[in-house]
Amino acid sequence: MPEWISIIIRSVILITVLFFFVKWLGAKQLSQLNIFETISGIVLGGIAAFHTVDPYNSFYYALLAMFVWFIAAFTIEKLSLKSKRIRDFTDGKSTVFIQNGKVMEENLKKEGYSTDDLLEKLRNNDQFLVSDVEFAVLEPTGELNVLPKRENRPITLKDLNITPAPDKEPQTVIADGNILLEPLANASLNPTWLEAELEKQNVTIDNVFLGQVDHQGQLFLDLYDDHIAVPEPAQSALLLASMKKCQADLELFALATDNPQAKELYDRNQKRLQEAVRRMEPYLK
Amino acid sequence: MTVGSQVKTCYATLKSIEAGLDLLQASTTEQGLKTTIDETSRLIKIARQDIHQQIIHIDKQEPQYKS
Numbered sequence: 001m002p003e004w005i006s007i008i009i010r011s012v013i014l015i016t017v018l019f020f021f022v023k024w025l026g027a028k029q030l031s032q033l034n035i036f037e038t039i040s041g042i043v044l045g046g047i048a049a050f051h052t053v054d055p056y057n058s059f060y061y062a063l064l065a066m067f068v069w070f071i072a073a074f075t076i077e078k079l080s081l082k083s084k085r086i087r088d089f090t091d092g093k094s095t096v097f098i099q100n101g102k103v104m105e106e107n108l109k110k111e112g113y114s115t116d117d118l119l120e121k122l123r124n125n126d127q128f129l130v131s132d133v134e135f136a137v138l139e140p141t142g143e144l145n146v147l148p149k150r151e152n153r154p155i156t157l158k159d160l161n162i163t164p165a166p167d168k169e170p171q172t173v174i175a176d177g178n179i180l181l182e183p184l185a186n187a188s189l190n191p192t193w194l195e196a197e198l199e200k201q202n203v204t205i206d207n208v209f210l211g212q213v214d215h216q217g218q219l220f221l222d223l224y225d226d227h228i229a230v231p232e233p234a235q236s237a238l239l240l241a242s243m244k245k246c247q248a249d250l251e252l253f254a255l256a257t258d259n260p261q262a263k264e265l266y267d268r269n270q271k272r273l274q275e276a277v278r279r280m281e282p283y284l285k
Numbered sequence: 286m287t288v289g290s291q292v293k294t295c296y297a298t299l300k301s302i303e304a305g306l307d308l309l310q311a312s313t314t315e316q317g318l319k320t321t322i323d324e325t326s327r328l329i330k331i332a333r334q335d336i337h338q339q340i341i342h343i344d345k346q347e348p349q350y351k352s
Contacts, residue, residue, distance in 0.1 A: 166317055188314045217312035239305040242298055249295045256288070265339055269332040276325045276332075280306075283318050 006055045014048040014062065021070045026077065034091045034140065040073035092140035098133050101149065111138060122146060165282040167215055174211030174221070187213050194219075201230055216283075240277070240284040247273035287350050289343045296340060299333040 021044060025037070033041065044066055051062035080087040095107045097118060108118060119130075121144035127133050135147040157164050171183035179191055197219045198205060210222040221230050247270055254266035306326045310319060344351045 166315060168315065215313075215315060216309070216318075217314075235305075236309065239302065239309065242305070243302050246295055246298045246302060249291070249298070253288070253292065253295070262339065262342075265335060269335050272328045272332045276328045279321050279325050283321060 003055045007052065010055070010059060010062075011052045013059075014052055014066075017063065017066060018044060018048045021066065025070070025073055036076055036090050037073060040069050043069050094140060095138045096135070097138055097144065098130070098136035098146075101131065101134055103130065107138075113138075118144075163282065165285075170212045170214045172210065172212050173219075174205065174208045177206045177208055177224075179205065184213075187217070189213065189217065203228065203230070236284040240280065243273060243277050243280065247277060287347075289340070289347065289350050292336065292340055292343060296333065296336045299329060299336060303329050303333065 022041070025040075047062055047065050047069070051057055051059065076086070076090060080090050095111050096104055097107055097113070098104065103118070108114075113121075121138075122128070122130065122133065122136065125136075125144065125146040127146055127148060132148055132152045133146055134149045136144055138144050171187040173180055173184045173187070173189070173194060179194060181191070184190065184194065194211075195205075198208070198221075201219075201221065203221065203223060207223050207225055207228075208221055209224050212220045214220070216236060218235060223230060250266050250270035250273060254263050254270060257263050257266065303326060306322050306329065310322045310326070313319060313322075
């Protein structure tokens with residue numbers, strides 16, 4: 001067998017083997033690998049590369065060596081999932097750098113971090129003052145995670161005592177002109193509804209590049225033909241606006257009339273409308 | 286526009302709001318929104334009935350403007 005054919009066959013087989021080994025070892029990002037996983041990854045690649053270009057080496061040795069490294073990495077990964085101790089050993093532990101707003105100099109020294117390194121990592125997290133930081137921890141991956149002090153944290157709706165309307169994930173129901181049945185079922189809708197909705201907006205399904213349904217059942221469309229203007233979903237905004245208008249009208253009537261009985265009636269209903277607007281507003285915005 | 290017809294316009298808007306709420310009620314699957322719509326549409330219904338009484342009253346007072 002000529003050498004070049006041998007190299008081609010070896011390459012194809014080793015690529016397949018390497019692909020499956022790496023796939024079985026899990027889909028972690030390169031930066032999330034621990035030391036052992038990194039080493040075994042490099043060695044697996046090295047063995048494959050070495051035996052691909054050298055046609056005189058025994059091919060079975062390559063497979064054997066790769067298999068051993070794969071089994072070792074695989075076992076350690078599975079074991080570390082089971083036991084916290086093994087995990088601490090293979091993955092390493094996280095180190096606290098700042099606690100209660102105070103820098104832990106001992107831990108800095110242990111991890112080989114200088115003041116400048118610490119400040120740089122803090123700046124990466126948008127913290128320029130050590131006094132703004134309540135807690136900072138160095139993860140085994142070398143990433144620093146920072147918890148700012150309470151007053152420096154971004155404001156949330158909870159802080160403002162606002163109850164937001166619960167929000168569900170939108171579903172993509174049309175992609176490249178095809179109806180996707182599964183997401184449509186997830187939004188508890190059916191193709192008949194979708195066809196009716198498309199008819200309402202006066203577009204054909206072939207012209208739709210992307211269609212999404214939000215949690216209120218409103219359909220947003222993006223067309224291939226960008227010259228056609230599609231109305232944005234405004235149903236709920238319209239409803240809210242007409243509620244507000246009605247409330248304002250009633251208030252106006254109450255002010256305009258001289259009859260105390262009518263005034264009382266308009267005022268009463270104006271308040272009902274106000275209450276209705278207050279209740280519906282978070283959902284309709 | 287007479288006061289009577291203004292109030293009638295407002296009555297029509299109330300009816301449209303009620304229908305809009307019903308539509309939203311039918312199209313949503315979210316439990317929280319469903320109960321809120323229930324409460325709101327009850328409020329709107331009472332208001333609509335109240336305004337309806339007022340319209341009858343106004344029509345009786347000024348029959349020459351009755352439409």
